[in-house]
Amino acid sequence: MSNLNIPLMADVAAEGKTPEVLFWVGCAGSFDARAQKVTVAFCKILNEVGIDFAILGQEESCTGDPARRAGNEFIFQMTALQNIEVLNMYKVEKIVCTCPHCFNILKNEYPALGGNYEVLHHTQFLQQLINDGRLKMKEGGAFQGKKITYHDSCYIGRANGVYEAPRTVLESLDNQLVELKRSRKNGLCCGAGGAQMFKEDEPGNKRINTERSEEALASGAPIVAANCPFCITMLRDGVTAAGKQEDVMVYDLAELIVDNNGL
Amino acid sequence: MIQQLIFAIVTIGAFVYAIKQFSKIRRNILLGQDEVIEGDSGQRIKNTLLIAFGQQKMFKRWIPAVLHLFIYVAFLFTQIELIEIFIDGLTGSHRFFSSILGGLYNFIISFIEILSVGAFIGTLIFLIRRNLLKLPRFHTDEMTGWPKLDGNLILYFEIILLIGIFSMNGADMVLQDRGLSHFANTGDFAVSGWLGPSLFSGLSEGALVGLERFGWWIHILMVYVFLNYLPSSKHLHIMLAFPNTYFAKLTPAGEMENMPAIMNEVKSMMDPEAAFSEDMSMEEELPEFGANDVTGLSWRDVLAAYTCTECGRCTSVCPANMTGKKLSPRKIMMDIRDRADEIGKNLDSGDLQFVKEELRAEAKELTAANYDDGKSLFDYISREEIHACTTCNACVEACPVMIRPVEPILKLRRYEILTESAGPSDWLPMFNSIENTGAVWQIPDARDKWRTEALNEQS
Numbered sequence: 001m002s003n004l005n006i007p008l009m010a011d012v013a014a015e016g017k018t019p020e021v022l023f024w025v026g027c028a029g030s031f032d033a034r035a036q037k038v039t040v041a042f043c044k045i046l047n048e049v050g051i052d053f054a055i056l057g058q059e060e061s062c063t064g065d066p067a068r069r070a071g072n073e074f075i076f077q078m079t080a081l082q083n084i085e086v087l088n089m090y091k092v093e094k095i096v097c098t099c100p101h102c103f104n105i106l107k108n109e110y111p112a113l114g115g116n117y118e119v120l121h122h123t124q125f126l127q128q129l130i131n132d133g134r135l136k137m138k139e140g141g142a143f144q145g146k147k148i149t150y151h152d153s154c155y156i157g158r159a160n161g162v163y164e165a166p167r168t169v170l171e172s173l174d175n176q177l178v179e180l181k182r183s184r185k186n187g188l189c190c191g192a193g194g195a196q197m198f199k200e201d202e203p204g205n206k207r208i209n210t211e212r213s214e215e216a217l218a219s220g221a222p223i224v225a226a227n228c229p230f231c232i233t234m235l236r237d238g239v240t241a242a243g244k245q246e247d248v249m250v251y252d253l254a255e256l257i258v259d260n261n262g263l
Numbered sequence: 264m265i266q267q268l269i270f271a272i273v274t275i276g277a278f279v280y281a282i283k284q285f286s287k288i289r290r291n292i293l294l295g296q297d298e299v300i301e302g303d304s305g306q307r308i309k310n311t312l313l314i315a316f317g318q319q320k321m322f323k324r325w326i327p328a329v330l331h332l333f334i335y336v337a338f339l340f341t342q343i344e345l346i347e348i349f350i351d352g353l354t355g356s357h358r359f360f361s362s363i364l365g366g367l368y369n370f371i372i373s374f375i376e377i378l379s380v381g382a383f384i385g386t387l388i389f390l391i392r393r394n395l396l397k398l399p400r401f402h403t404d405e406m407t408g409w410p411k412l413d414g415n416l417i418l419y420f421e422i423i424l425l426i427g428i429f430s431m432n433g434a435d436m437v438l439q440d441r442g443l444s445h446f447a448n449t450g451d452f453a454v455s456g457w458l459g460p461s462l463f464s465g466l467s468e469g470a471l472v473g474l475e476r477f478g479w480w481i482h483i484l485m486v487y488v489f490l491n492y493l494p495s496s497k498h499l500h501i502m503l504a505f506p507n508t509y510f511a512k513l514t515p516a517g518e519m520e521n522m523p524a525i526m527n528e529v530k531s532m533m534d535p536e537a538a539f540s541e542d543m544s545m546e547e548e549l550p551e552f553g554a555n556d557v558t559g560l561s562w563r564d565v566l567a568a569y570t571c572t573e574c575g576r577c578t579s580v581c582p583a584n585m586t587g588k589k590l591s592p593r594k595i596m597m598d599i600r601d602r603a604d605e606i607g608k609n610l611d612s613g614d615l616q617f618v619k620e621e622l623r624a625e626a627k628e629l630t631a632a633n634y635d636d637g638k639s640l641f642d643y644i645s646r647e648e649i650h651a652c653t654t655c656n657a658c659v660e661a662c663p664v665m666i667r668p669v670e671p672i673l674k675l676r677r678y679e680i681l682t683e684s685a686g687p688s689d690w691l692p693m694f695n696s697i698e699n700t701g702a703v704w705q706i707p708d709a710r711d712k713w714r715t716e717a718l719n720e721q722s
């Protein structure tokens with residue numbers, strides 16, 4: 001295993017260099033213990049392939065997605081304009097995100113504020129690396145022939161129409177993909193979006209993540225692949241609530257690649 | 264001659280009344296804010312052809328799609344027959360097109376008859392589905408009273424219309440066989456060619472002529488009833504599905520509209536020089552952000568509300584709704600329409616009590632601009648409903664006519680937070696945290712602590 005290298009944008013810029021791509025870590029990727037693992041896993045892949053990248057580190061702020069969706073445009077504009085100032089200062093052209101919410105807002109909503117970048121979700125980025133032959137999967141890896149199911153996140157799925165990229169990545173692991181009953185365009189939300197993550201549920205008779213986790217458990221797959229830190233939290237909570245946390249694991253696609261290739 | 268005169272009077276009456284009703288709908292839609300339509304018109308035309316005309320999104324559910332297609336195609340083709348009815352009605356001719364089109368006429372009418380049988384079967388199954396099978400999406404809270412009756416009425420109308428068509432054509436077939444000169448030979452139609460003789464062959468000539476006229480009048484009267492029932496019915500979708508699809512946003516479903524007013528204000532806060540360069544009038548009325556009423560929404564949202572067919576596909580896939588929350592995207596659209604209707608009715612009354620209180624003393628007439636009845640959309644839509652949305656866009660994906668219920672929901676949220684400074688208190692720590700620390704959670708750690716730890720771990 002090669003040494004982990006996670007350059008900071010400020011350091012790279014100080015050397016007068018511009019990295020090929022900025023890895024936007026996001027709040028969950030930075031602070032949530034579970035999502036941090038995905039962040040590191042993705043960095044390992046970037047290192048392995050030899051991608052020239054950097055992160056903003058402490059210069060990164062929340063993109064403002066939950067504030068905007070809760071209705072708080074002021075908070076959104078403040079944090080977004082600040083981010084755009086930083087991104088434009090570093091002349092960032094290409095961004096990759098491990099969070100679909102960051103991806104959606106950077107890609108679709110920052111341009112109206114003066115932030116124009118090529119934005120990719122990490123599943124799209126990984127698909128490109130695989131298609132270009134830059135990222136090769138080890139044969140006979142840990143997931144060969146194993147049943148894996150995939151949960152479409154709303155924000156790369158319906159919000160942006162990305163359904164195939166994550167599936168291509170999964171197929172490259174040579175596993176047996178079991179589709180959930182509600183998948184692709186019909187995928188069911190995990191319950192976190194629209195700032196729901198940051199408040200109690202409205203009164204109802206079931207939690208949304210319970211509904212989705214039950215469906216994932218019904219697939220019979222021991223591994224649930226996801227692409228969003230909030231989906232991972234929600235699904236893991238649902239699986240744990242059903243007492244299945246020992247039998248069913250919820251992973252991000254990047255983690256599966258790291259596992260497969262022993263990075 | 265008397266028949267032609269009655270026909271002309273009834274027709275003019277039906278159209279005058281319909282035009283009046285439809286112009287009210289137009290007025291109500293335009294209560295919404297002006298919004299510029301952006302994007303490629305080629306794509307819009309393509310969407311209209313595929314999704315509205317071609318019913319593409321209906322086919323996500325095969326059974327209702329096929330049944331609906333029968334009724335829809337039958338409806339489209341019956342328009343040919345309708346044109347003939349107008350000509351015959353006004354000139355006193357009988358089956359005007361038959362002499363012009365010759366053999367083709369038989370083919371067209373036969374085709375319409377076959378479609379009508381399909382529509383009849385479709386209608387019966389729809390009635391059964393709606394009333395006996397108890398499909399959950401037709402039996403939610405918002406589907407009681409008028410919406411429930413509305414859903415069934417159209418199916419009864421359809422059956423009456425079909426009875427009209429077949430008694431008209433069936434009697435005609437028998438009369439043709441008897442060689443009456445008024446009933447020129449058209450050849451046997453596909454359905455009434457055998458249905459007519461087998462049902463009506465025993466009737467006298469007078470009874471047959473009467474039956475033919477009865478069918479003809481039932482047909483045209485049902486059309487006029489339908490025309491004037493549309494404006495108060497969900498069946499307005501047969502017209503509005505087309506403009507609604509054409510004007511539907513082409514942007515990704517995940518994209519929320521920017522608020523330039525707030526963006527500029529925040530920009531000027533961040534850049535003090537800009538603040539002075541702009542003309543900041545202190546006398547300006549405090550602006551309202553977001554929407555608490557139809558007048559704060561876009562005209563496009565109101566058009567969508569009038570387009571909604573209340574099919575409930577949105578609600579049936581809504582994660583909040585299926586887990587027992589109060590939110591139903593369909594109800595949101597129905598509420599917007601009901602509220603627009605309410606404002607429209609009050610405006611029509613011209614009653615000055617609906618003028619904004621501060622303007623009432625001087626007001627001479629009631630207009631949309633000075634209107635205030637003290638109510639808002641929040642009298643229809645509860646906070647609980649808008650708070651339950653996960654913005655997952657399942658409703659947007661499900662809608663066969665390109666309605667985006669998420670948009671008005673988010674505009675209501677914006678009003679609540681920005682104009683009322685209200686909203687779920689749970690969100691306050693998140694807002695404060697983003698504002699003060701740049702993270703969604705109030706965490707004392709540095710944002711890149713994970714990096715330091717990961718780098719330390721390997722060394």
